[in-house]
Amino acid sequence: MPTPAVDDRGSAPGRDRATRDIARVAVFAALIAALTLVPGLYLFGGAVPVTLQTLAVTLAGVLLGPRRGVLAVLTYLAMVVVGLPVASGFRGGLGVLAGPTGGFLVGFVPMVVVVGVLAALALRRLRGAWLTAGLFGAGLAGIPALYVVGIAWLAAVLGVPLGTAAAMMAPFLVGDVAKAAVAAVVGSAVARALPGVVGPGR
Amino acid sequence: MTGFWAQTTAIVGVHHPGLSPLHRIGAGAKAVGLLAAVAVVLLVDSPWIAAALAGFAVLVLVSTRVPAAALTRPLRAVVVMLLVLTLVQAWLLGWPQAVTGSSRVLACLALAWAVSLTTPLTEVLDLISRVLRPLARVGVDPEQVAMTIALAIRGVGLVVAAVAQADEARHARGSRLSVRALVVPSMVRTIKIAEALGEGLLARGYGTHRER
Structure with a gap:
């Protein structure tokens, strides 16, 4: 992980914040796992479950900011890799990453960075309905970041052209746009409910 | 908690204790072996060799002697996924390509499952700390x-x-x-x-x- 420009973790307040960050990162990694396991819609006869997973990743970006958001995603991916059945359909282990949809897990990393950076900007500058709109924009911007990695991975594993792989993923786009909208509404509501808790650098 | 949510909390690692050869190899060696095997599988172009490798990977998975009951839930999803994949690829690219593609996926999944099933969570966490040192x-x-x-x-x-x-x-x-x-x-x-x-x-x- 990149070290912050000003490293104050040696001082007591900095150390306390680092400890609180660990708690938040861990709980949001757990949130991604929990929303992945909540039964969702199943496409292609159960082969591809549509879950609230991308909602959780977008919320991690919105509510934690880019740095802690990435750490939460990496912690979730570590949970998958070490063999906990926290990937969709109660799967777990390295096989999930090696499979054709593994790119949609790895792609959470660029996704949460894009969402986190833009959402931090929106949370600093915007209020009310503009904030919701700004967070929606941030959520939408995260979708291509996820799909680029996911589709390239899918095409590489299956050996199909990129265009074909992209067409296979088209049905999911509707759901992901809807999830970005939900994340925006939830993000601005939580920012109002817990002022001083949400946002970068807090 | 209602039944709908209760099944979600039943989180346990996929590790299954046992005495098979794979259970006795260290976590580090297994991780390196898995990475090498996946690289080889992805480089193979011939449908015959790919299918043979997939068969070998399944044998490795069977050699862990993990009871079949532990594998039913993930296997059901994987089998359906592989069927859909094979049909889509056969339709788009022809049968030889479909066999190669699906065999690669099956081989990677079976080997990765074999490693996850035979390695306890604590060993994997130790391995992560060591790799990150x-x-x-x-x-x-x-x-x-x-x-x-x-x-x-x-x-x-x-x-x-x-x-x-x-x-x-x-x-x-x-x-x-x-x-x-x-x-x-x-x-x-x-x-x-x-x-x-x-x-x-x-x-x-x-x-x-x-x-x-």
Whole structure:
């Protein structure tokens, strides 16, 4: 992980914040796992479950900011890799990453960075309905970041052209746009409910 | 907690104790072997060799002597996925390509499952701390990483309970179909869990012993 420009973790307040960050990162990694396991819609006869997973990743970006958001995603991916059945359909282990949809897990990393950076900007500058709109924009911007990695991975594993792989993923786009909208509404509501808790650098 | 949520909290590692050869190899050796095997599988172009490798990978998985019952849930999803994949590829690219593609996927999945099934969680967490040790110079604390993963594993049940409580509250109010009535309270509860966890760690002096 990149070290912050000003490293104050040696001082007591900095150390306390680092400890609180660990708690938040861990709980949001757990949130991604929990929303992945909540039964969702199943496409292609159960082969591809549509879950609230991308909602959780977008919320991690919105509510934690880019740095802690990435750490939460990496912690979730570590949970998958070490063999906990926290990937969709109660799967777990390295096989999930090696499979054709593994790119949609790895792609959470660029996704949460894009969402986190833009959402931090929106949370600093915007209020009310503009904030919701700004967070929606941030959520939408995260979708291509996820799909680029996911589709390239899918095409590489299956050996199909990129265009074909992209067409296979088209049905999911509707759901992901809807999830970005939900994340925006939830993000601005939580920012109002817990002022001083949400946002970068807090 | 209602039945709908209860199955989600039943999180256990996929590891199955046993005495097979794979169980006795160290986690590090298995991880290196898996990476090498996946690289080889992805380089193979011939459908015959790919199918043979997939068959060998399945034999490796069988050699772990893990009871079939432990594999039914993931296998059902994988079999359906492989069937769809094979048909899509056969239609788009022809049968030889379909066999190669699906065999690669099957081989990777079977080998990765074999490693996950035979390696206990604690060994994997140790392996992660060991692999990350060189990164300590650039500010990554391997112990802290292992601590975060352990907390996250514990946290899944807490977060699911928070979502289940918010869901029950939503039912009690009669607002049945509103996503907002579920997700907003769930997130507020989740953030409060994180705050409480952070306070708990600080109260127990976590982090104060470290020299940085």
